[in-house]
Amino acid sequence: MEAIFFYGFATVAVVTALLMVLMKNPVVSAIYLIVTFFCLAAFYVMLDAQLLAAFQVVVYAGAIMVLFLFVIMLLNLNRTSFTSYKLFFTKVVALLVLGAILLVFFGAVSDGVLDIGQGSDQEILATLEVTEESTHIEKLGMTLFTRYIYPFEIMAVMLLAAVIGGVLLTKKRA
Amino acid sequence: MMLEIGLYHYLALSAILFLIGTAGVLLRRNAIVIFMSVELMLNSVNLTFVAFARYMNAVEGQIFVFFVMAVAAAEVAVGLAIIIALYRNKGSVNIDEANSMRG
Numbered sequence: 001m002e003a004i005f006f007y008g009f010a011t012v013a014v015v016t017a018l019l020m021v022l023m024k025n026p027v028v029s030a031i032y033l034i035v036t037f038f039c040l041a042a043f044y045v046m047l048d049a050q051l052l053a054a055f056q057v058v059v060y061a062g063a064i065m066v067l068f069l070f071v072i073m074l075l076n077l078n079r080t081s082f083t084s085y086k087l088f089f090t091k092v093v094a095l096l097v098l099g100a101i102l103l104v105f106f107g108a109v110s111d112g113v114l115d116i117g118q119g120s121d122q123e124i125l126a127t128l129e130v131t132e133e134s135t136h137i138e139k140l141g142m143t144l145f146t147r148y149i150y151p152f153e154i155m156a157v158m159l160l161a162a163v164i165g166g167v168l169l170t171k172k173r174a
Numbered sequence: 175m176m177l178e179i180g181l182y183h184y185l186a187l188s189a190i191l192f193l194i195g196t197a198g199v200l201l202r203r204n205a206i207v208i209f210m211s212v213e214l215m216l217n218s219v220n221l222t223f224v225a226f227a228r229y230m231n232a233v234e235g236q237i238f239v240f241f242v243m244a245v246a247a248a249e250v251a252v253g254l255a256i257i258i259a260l261y262r263n264k265g266s267v268n269i270d271e272a273n274s275m276r277g
Contacts (some may be wrong), residue, residue: 003177006179143234169258170255
């Protein structure tokens with residue numbers, strides 16, 4: 001029974017991937033890639049990764065491909081104009097934002113020195129356990145926010161840097 | 175063996191998708207389609223990670239897929255901004271015309 005689903009989705013994924021590479025019209029290629037992403041989300045469900053399947057649909061098919069389609073259709077961009085800003089004010093705000101980010105980062109990886117609540121991180125961690133009956137989102141959350149908290153915080157800063165970089169790269173010279 | 179889906183089926187499918195993505199990167203001349211082929215390659219690697227996470231009972235594979243998705247989202251944002259800047263300078267996204275640095 002599982003073989004029917006696997007071979008069906010595998011055929012659709014491979015065929016649409018081939019069509020994506022071969023089509024001349026980039027809009028059609030983008031649509032075929034969206035279909036491929038949905039097939040991959042079905043594979044994630046078959047592999048007991050339901051939360052990742054939801055992420056696949058929301059992030060890849062819902063955000064990344066929408067961004068692709070925006071750029072494909074808006075390639076003749078009209079010029080955008082940003083109002084002038086005061087440079088010194090910008091630097092102060094940037095320093096404050098960096099300080100806030102560092103505060104959150106050190107608060108996440110500290111061993112309870114900055115906490116004002118009850119109990120240190122070690123005591124709170126003792127109550128969390130990844131058992132057999134945990135749902136997928138519980139397993140993912142417990143591992144992500146304890147053992148992999150460093151990459152998680154760095155990922156947030158990286159996303160911010162990417163957004164700022166994207167805006168700066170397309171900014172018209174004043 | 176064909177009817178019972180094991181790890182090798184998912185690895186083979188992931189390898190096929192990766193090959194299709196690589197062919198797209200090497201053979202197409204439109205910068206946006208090349209970028210979409212790179213996204214296909216990233217997704218095939220995600221499928222490999224999740225397949226291993228399932229068949230080796232380790233959740234770390236899925237954790238890594240989480241980070242790969244975030245990196246891919248950021249990469250798409252910056253990469254499309256670069257393509258837009260390229261379009262503004264050259265008038266087209268054909269990579270054959272982006273040869274200013276050719277000696």
